[in-house]
Amino acid sequence: MSDIKPLLTPKQKALAINLDQNIYGTFAEIGAGQETVRHFFRAGGASNTIAKAMSAYDKDYSNAIYGTEEKNRFVTQVRLKKMLRHEIKLIDERLDNSHSPNRRFFSYANTVTTINYHKTFKGHGWVGLMFQHRPGQAYSEIIIHVKFKENETSLQQETLGLLGVNLIYGAFNYYDNPRNLIKSLYDDIAVDKIEIDMIHFEGPAFPYVDNRLMSLQLVKKGMTDAVVFNSEGKNMLPADILYKKDVFAVRGSFRPVTLVNIDMFEKGLEMFLKDTEGSPEDTVIIFEITTFNLRATGKIDERDFLDRVDVLAKLGYTVMISNFSEYYRMAEYFNSYNTRYLGIAMGVNNLLMVFDEQYYNHLSGGILEAFGKFFRKDMRVYLYPYKDPDSNQLLTSKNLKVEENLKELYKYFIANRRIVDIENYNPDFSEIYSREILSKITHQEPGWETQLPEGVAEMIKERGLFGYKEIISIDEL
Template identity: 75%
Template sequence: MTVIQPKLTPKQKALAINLDQTIYGTFAEIGAGQETVRHFFRAGGASQTIAKAMSAYDKDFSDAIYGKEAKNRYVTQNRLRKMLRYEVSLIEERVSRATCPGRKFFSYANTVTTINFDKTMKGHGWVGLRFQCHEADDYNEIVLHVKFNENDATLQQETLGSLGVNLIYGAFNYADNPRRMINSLLDDISKDNIEIDMIDFSGPAFSYVDNRLMSLQLVKNGMTDAVIFNSEGNNMLPADILYKKNIFAVRGSFRPVTLVNIDMFEKGLEMFKKDWGCSQEETEVLFEITIANLRAAGDIDERDFLDRVDVLGKLGYTVIISNFSEYYRLIDYFAPYTNGKIGVAMGVNNMLDVFDENYYENLSGGILEAFGKFFRKGMRVYLYPYKDPETQQLLTANNLKVNDSLKELYKYFKHNKRIVDIQNFNPDYSEIYSRIILDKIANHIPGWEKEVPEGVADLIKERGMFGYKEELKLKEFS
């Protein structure tokens, strides 16, 4: 029988670190007081753990220590990493390894801004740790971005303090199990109080870690609604890439990416830029996969997840993983970041889901509340036609049949060009279906290679993706 160990409180975790005589380091906290280090002072036995605790609160003083920041932005990932590395260099410079054998050095830092007086800015920040697993090892880093949800600065400071303790304790106790470490970050913290929307592991202890999988854990565990990573697989802060941008999104399973997906994206984006006069530089394109889609066959298959994003990455696309089953939640997620235009490319079947009232039973305002968030000003749907395999009828915005009670509402959105058909689509792709391609891949039925973008088939075969079995692969060449 598995025995579930009780979770330690921040005080208990701080005490456990203090009592470990091999752990020694510094705390540098900017913007919300010394909320993390106070746990270690209060727990007792801190004299063997804390080399220094500081709060370089004044910008001029902070600049004198860590250097100036571009555009005078201090709550940034770059600032945090500067702090971590500078403080570690001081420990190495000022503490002799000869007189302190066996010690694992660390530097904890955060740079945050809590909720403002008018409560118009909720507050956010960067939190990180640079540490050794053993005294002779190179340093590892864990960096994360947080958004505060509480409406009181003092409460946000307390939450930050607990998070810092959890990070330090987790690093020294769960470095060999990053998933457990991520789960422990919110010990003694309500998920309603804080959101972690980016995390990055680096260093020798995490050489095997794929940060895309760590991002997936954040969404899977309900610690954030969405995570984004670029075509190189690097975690991206949503605010950094979406801020004041026009956004064009394509949702799909991408299992695998087909010529239909690319045709929908390219033709839809072309219309979007023409409709709103958007340049490529002003527009962020996102390929979205939902957690619900990843769970379609049961538990999330991480290999399958990586297969999908690897193919999208090879094609040069940025990926967003979300828990937004309903489209209106995706648009609502974008809204705080930008006042720009938003476009969504989707197929006819997805549009029918949008106009299905059953999806909105959890909303007090029902489908009208959802539509208010979805069809907001500056948002437009680009609809890709669908050829019914049984009737051979091509379904478009003009002949799409929605529920009788929503006919007039549908006509309204179509009349006002909130829903438009994608023009110049390639009719040769109308009979490409991803589920059939998957079956062909798994059973080595030829022909599917011509139904996916150039280079994708080679990648699938090379890596054995989407059920492409190696033993069958060998038979093809025997």
């Protein structure tokens, strides 16, 4: 069943489900009409599949069925899960499966808001499915968050309907290969029509699924620019944690995370909170890894990816995986959530890359356009010094050399405190280089353990991370 079947049209998918007499369930859609179930009605044979189709569009009536929500919000993950569980409960209570023991039940639901009248907000929504992958089994669940990109309500409705068909068909046909399932969600849908920025699998159909890897698939396949998950590995909706917050971000390869990374983060954050007069409670801390830092051999090494995330998780950090090769794109992303203040900690070598014009040849405005997007009003770079191992010189913003034609612009950013030095850094860490540490780990050389945060070296040894292999002496054999 795991092999991808020939690409079917939405009508063919809906018909295939309808003709399977062992698939039976309900549809509950709020906010954009009954766009998904419409495909099943039109395909023919719907009586074999559709137990009930409803749209509790009126808010009061919807509340009467599913209960009220905090702040009376309807387009939330909590609301979607209430809908799914309510409808599944009714199926189990009302249907006797003794005469059809091979039937597999499902409940599909969505709650969305489409583009507003002035087209200042394009809309978003939650889409989900609870289903039995085998008769009589406990229910499994797939939850998706989408952001609409099209500029017409009718187009968004049509796309939502196609996505729903793909989700239902994919769940019953590709449940044992979630990567194929995710890929199939965009069958007959262009990636510029809708964005999936969160997906979550749960239940007996997905016993070995790591949702962090599923999040990575979204970024790899261009379905979204970034995904976020907490230290427990739980997928987070970016809007829920970033909207109107202060954001302090640290980008790195974290292979592995070193005392330099932590010193940069801690000292930079200390300055950021002082500059913004903000509180830790209103500040979101993000450790960001770009997919370009995950490509060791031309493609993303998923095992290596999980190793890095596991180490950061052990330290209690929230991780973002993005496809932002340039810093300005990361800044734009955070700005899209109306963040208040943005601080980015980086090393000298990274700042030199920011001032390298070759990275902006694809922009019509070149490096000036990139700087306009990066050095926005409330953004500040916190620069960590770098000790050149060859010259032994300590590089800071004061002695950093940029191209001649960018010197005055660079001076402007320094004078206006858009780039500030982290001055209270720990000089004991100035000769810690992650590449040297990684080489020592893979070659079982001593001395690297003390250059990592507490507990990280033990974790690397216990789990054999980053190529570490324990050396066993002959006497132990």
